[in-house]
Amino acid sequence: MSPSGWIQLALWPLAIGYAGWLVPHAWHELNDEVVVQGLFRKYWPPYPLPDGGHVIDPRPVDLAHELRVRFRPAGPERSAPSTADDVEAWRGHLAVLGVATRNTRARAPLTHPRLLWHAGQPRLVLGTLDRDYVALVPGHGVCLLPEVAPTDGPALDLDAPLVTRWTPVFRP
């Protein structure tokens, strides 16, 4: 075999082998979802929802706790109503917290934060971000959804302002 032949015999398999290692390695690195252990909690990578939308902050959601922290931080800590889809129970829960509510329908135009129900489970729509709706969905976390509610039904509008982009979080 000529020297050129030996060179090719040595180098082309090496190049192919290297590419065979590099491509999966790069793919893995680029698609490796980063789980971050932050100072105060763990952050999981975002993921798409099967029915549309994205979970942008995956985390456990305790709606009763979220309602207190977001709307009445000074209010009493209470457990969620035992029947998850009992609208009246949730209205009473919010009343004890000191948050006024108004009956509405799930798919009505969004003007206030809204507690609504889907598949028997409550979710809290906080506001809008561009064309998406920002919602807390138990079992997933903070989500961006393409519509305010997948199905219509009774809902409760909370007497509070809607969340918009970069709503300031601290006050002097």
Next chain:
Amino acid sequence: MDPRLPALSPGARWALAALAGVLNGVAFIFWGPAALLANVPLLWALHGARSRWLTAGLGGLVGFLGGLHIYGILDYGQLLFWGFAGYTGSQMVLYALLHRALWGKLHPAADLALPALIWTLTEWLRTVGPLAMPASYVGCIADVPGLRPWLALAPHTGGLGVSTLVAIAQSVIFHGVFGDRPHRRWAAVGAGLLAAAWATGFAFPPPLGDRPIQVAGVQGGLANGQYTAAYADPLAAADVVRTYATLSEQAYRTTAALVVWPETAVREPMLDRPRTAPGFPRDGDRAVLLAGLLHRADGQAFNRAVAVAPGGRILGHYDKVRTVPKTEDYLTKGPAWRPIDTPAGRLGPIICLESVYPDASRAMVGNGAELLLVMSNDAGFGRSPITRHMTNRAIVRAVETGRWLLRVGQAGITTLIDPRGVRHGQLGLFEPGLLEGEARLRGDQTLWVRWGPWWMGLCGLSLLAIGAATLRRRRRGAAPGAAGPNAA
């Protein structure tokens, strides 16, 4: 060249060029010392190649394959990734064609110098113009302890001079292994020069400065997803603010005189209420804070570094001058690279991509900066090696300008670098925490800061001289050893 050097088929030449492309990529991303060998296979592949098209193709393949190794930028879009690979490919086409035109026409000393001179030209070209995207050999070896003495050249020539040394090493290896006796003799001279540069750098390392200052870098360690969530959800935004506020308050309880946030650490409207903004120094704290913020005012957005004195007094700010095309088009660029005067010294903030180019840090120090701060957010690169690549470029900036440099990454890497290129401590990727250390302020200016890219001027003139001599010899009709015995 050595008459025993075998004739190469086109297939063998392409195989050697592929090897050179891989070695260049490996050097940039995985293992810096590979740079010493990277273009040796290409020089062999080019030897005796008569066809211009073949020559251009060989060079282009090397650059393209090398560019593909910067795959971490895929997170910023396919166009940037493929565009970068094509860009580096075009540089190596120039390298190959110039080498073909000039090698073997004059004296073996010229042949030895050519790969280094041409590489210096192409590497310099990668730093200029609106589409400039630097890729440097000096960055490949910046974190190799055994080669650190070579970095001592950088205060005089800029990092480009050190890249020239790496390219000389490639030429020395090629001519030393494959050359005839005259070429091998000059390869020995080249090896001697490299050894002398190493010994000089070892014996006379750059000064470190004599005005100490305690510094602390605050790394939140958050992924980009957390900022997306903060955009939509106030409680997520509160988490981000609380992270930086908590770590900053820890820093204020240390002896640090300067606390530094990374790029756009907080995107809340902090400057409306600096006296009470979380994480800003209060009355009684001793440190100045250099805060990385995304600041919005009057319908504009700025990638801003703000110096805040205890009590919330704003001492000055710097807005990112060189923004990332497309991704940062919504930002209003800053007007100039000017340092900020503070009780902690004249601070030279450089934001993210600006640290990859030599001009920002040179301008900052030329305008009086006594300490460089690279504030970066590389979270978009995930766990790819790009952040290490960017950190190495920061090492080059520190050595070129003779300044201590604190690099603070939002998701890492955070490290303190001295003017000799030594790193003092590190926070890794996605690791929240504080990096504390002692830096030193310096007010002198290196030759490179004062004279700029004079090294490129010298190399360019040398290349022009070789080109002119070659042309004159060709016109006279006396061209000994034009393409060698190994025509394609």
